[in-house]
Amino acid sequence: MTSNLRRVSPLVAAVLAFVFISPVTAQKPNATTQKPKAPVQPGKPVIWADPGVVERLDFAAGPGGRAKMPKPPFTFIEENLSGTNPKVRVSDANGNRWTAKFGTEVSAETFATRIAWAAGYFVEPAYFVPSGRIEKLGPLERAKSHIKPDGSFTGARFEAQREKGVRKLDEEQSWSWIQNPFVGTKELNGLKVIMMLVSNWDNKDLRDVKRGSNTAIYQTPTKAGLEDRYMVTDWGGSMGKWGGFISREKWDCRGYRGQTRDFIKGVKGNLVEFGYSGQHSDTFKNDIRASDLKWLMQYVGRITDAQLRSGLQASGAAPDEVECFAQALRDRINQMKLNAR
Numbered sequence: 001m002t003s004n005l006r007r008v009s010p011l012v013a014a015v016l017a018f019v020f021i022s023p024v025t026a027q028k029p030n031a032t033t034q035k036p037k038a039p040v041q042p043g044k045p046v047i048w049a050d051p052g053v054v055e056r057l058d059f060a061a062g063p064g065g066r067a068k069m070p071k072p073p074f075t076f077i078e079e080n081l082s083g084t085n086p087k088v089r090v091s092d093a094n095g096n097r098w099t100a101k102f103g104t105e106v107s108a109e110t111f112a113t114r115i116a117w118a119a120g121y122f123v124e125p126a127y128f129v130p131s132g133r134i135e136k137l138g139p140l141e142r143a144k145s146h147i148k149p150d151g152s153f154t155g156a157r158f159e160a161q162r163e164k165g166v167r168k169l170d171e172e173q174s175w176s177w178i179q180n181p182f183v184g185t186k187e188l189n190g191l192k193v194i195m196m197l198v199s200n201w202d203n204k205d206l207r208d209v210k211r212g213s214n215t216a217i218y219q220t221p222t223k224a225g226l227e228d229r230y231m232v233t234d235w236g237g238s239m240g241k242w243g244g245f246i247s248r249e250k251w252d253c254r255g256y257r258g259q260t261r262d263f264i265k266g267v268k269g270n271l272v273e274f275g276y277s278g279q280h281s282d283t284f285k286n287d288i289r290a291s292d293l294k295w296l297m298q299y300v301g302r303i304t305d306a307q308l309r310s311g312l313q314a315s316g317a318a319p320d321e322v323e324c325f326a327q328a329l330r331d332r333i334n335q336m337k338l339n340a341r
Helices: 002-006 009-019 106-118 186-198 251-261 290-300 305-314 318-339
Strands: 044-045 074-080 089-091 097-101 126-135 152-160 215-222 224-233 266-267 271-274
Touching: 074 097, 106 126, 106 152, 106 186, 106 290, 106 305, 152 251, 186 290, 186 318, 224 266, 251 318, 266 318, 290 318
Parallel strands: 044 224, 074 126
Antiparallel strands: 074 089, 089 097, 097 152, 126 152, 215 224, 266 271
């Protein structure tokens, strides 16, 4: 290259040297000229809304209602590899999109969200689909153990895609149980009680973002303006045994019923003592007042046995599980009533 440059004029040599030797930086995009992301406009922080006439809520259909139930045939979109359970995204006959989850959390999550919804907390609508077939099935990794080559499956939880205009904020903008706008309020403490009522030990939050936080903020447009809805987004670790990594279970009525006697241990002063143990325990359960129970019982106390059984059946519970869970839940609700002041 150098010998060739010596045979041409200095001007040509300079040009050739620039073309062949210098790095081509002019074609690289300038980072300072890239369009920045639009800033997130803050909404009104909300964690609870009045559920209305609780005893009239349809526990079979849940928060999504009967009109939005998944309607076959289902068409494959893609596999979702996030989280610990196999999932795929599908569309249904009405063009609605769903995330179908398989595995041990299916029934637990479907039912637990109904309890939270009846108490006034925001949840993602979920339905239990006992069996079906997914058309135009694509390649699968984790979900292939639950979906046969012809697309048929049994026992799936279908969670609705977020409605238009609803935005889930980044995990870094999520929330923790000890840092949020509602610390010390009856609404936040009521949500903690609901988590313990259904034995949801998987109460990871913003502090566990690397392991996958189970809390999120969904920005939702309403007639009154933009709301930042603080939610628990994963209820799958429910309806079994709370405890440590080895002892905890999901959807296990024998374990759930066995721990019911320790659900509420008593009241000291105005603070309620719970037997619960989860991913976060002491900072989660130690600040709940008897007056918080009294407020929450205005809603939870109105859930009927018929609603419990209807919700359990709609979540895939076998007949013996329906009776077992319904009785244990009623026992826990009665403990709340006894200790509410």
